[in-house]
Amino acid sequence: MATAKATAAEKRRIILDAAVRVFARQGFHTCRVSDIADEAGVAYGLVYHYFRSKDEVLSTLFVERWSVMTALIEEVDQRPIPAREKLGAVASFIVDSYQHDPELMKVIIVEVTRAANSFGQTHLDEISGAYARIATIVEHGQRDGEFRPDVSPGFAAMAFYGAIEQVLTSWIFDLLPFGPAEAEEAKTMVVDTICGGLDPR
């Protein structure tokens, strides 16, 4: 029984991992459910044994990862460090995530975050929740006199997140070269750039 349940959870995982590869390669809308099943090496119908719909597969992948990021942002804000370093930690986490699993990040960014009209619509709350937490970091930075008080935290959060996401997107679509060196450069660049504009004069 325990073995069976473990196997069941593993099968589910196998399907999810296969879905990441297929979504990354072909895109969510363009791929067929049978592509996921083939990639996972299971029968078509089994996908529907573990998930209610094709949407739910993508949904699961997104929620799994996004909740980790949201939690991290919140935790980072609690640390007793300068706001600038907090943003640095968030930027590092996102860039590291891409280094660790580019395909998963591609799927989340391209199919969910940047697709707010189609699929992302259903997760707008979670997405904007993360933005709001970044805004909170900025707000705390302003409260503590580390950032200029006259910039709207909401705008700053969007600029910060947008800058990172666009850099990842440019890697995803080979518009900029990617490697460990570029990853490190990006981390410091984004933080320097955004914080440089937020620093009090």
Place this chain on the structure above:
Amino acid sequence: MATAKATAAEKRRIILDAAVRVFARQGFHTCRVSDIADEAGVAYGLVYHYFRSKDEVLSTLFVERWSVMTALIEEVDQRPIPAREKLGAVASFIVDSYQHDPELMKVIIVEVTRAANSFGQTHLDEISGAYARIATIVEHGQRDGEFRPDVSPGFAAMAFYGAIEQVLTSWIFDLLPFGPAEAEEAKTMVVDTICGGLDPR
């Protein structure tokens, strides 16, 4: 004959304008070609008299607008003004475009620019061309000693464009309030923020 041709061009325009409204309201993938025809008040088949496919309708809208922006960026770079003001002019143009025709900008951003996996794929060259021109502005700023020389122009361009696009996206999906005041705030904020980080110390 002249009248007839004018009418033909007008009909084409009517269909394009209707398509903007439909794409903005329902999204490109979710809407039917018959929705466009209905919105335009013409028969289904007429859409195919003026356009080869549903894709070509969106393509036309995108190219019409994007080419204007690309040309503007290039022209701005020729002006004898500080690099910071050049970026300001670009930011203003984009924000003004949104103020002037939010539906069209929504379609271009949501369905093309941010959909590089599906539709945007076919226009990657045009999209990245605009990024490259922004990078050139940064490069010239560095050459003239107005910007720090140690930031990759490609990265800076992505951060700059990404910041603006994310702000527009947040307006599009009601994550941040939008109005004339916010539009002005956004222009100066984005430029201050990005340039603040690019300014030599």
Place this chain on the structure above:
DNA sequence: CCGGCGATTGACTCGTCAGTCAACGCCGGG
């Protein structure tokens, strides 16, 4: 060794649209 139940299979159904096409009407010229 047997009965039963959850896991697994994949052929099939069913709805949805993009794109086609044959027919029609309006207008201008002969």
Place this chain on the structure above:
DNA sequence: CCCGGCGTTGACTGACGAGTCAATCGCCGG
């Protein structure tokens, strides 16, 4: 007044793919 062609119509087709379901498999407890 008739003819020809372009602009226009909308019913139809063909392809495609998500989701269903009845049948089969294989493991486990009795």
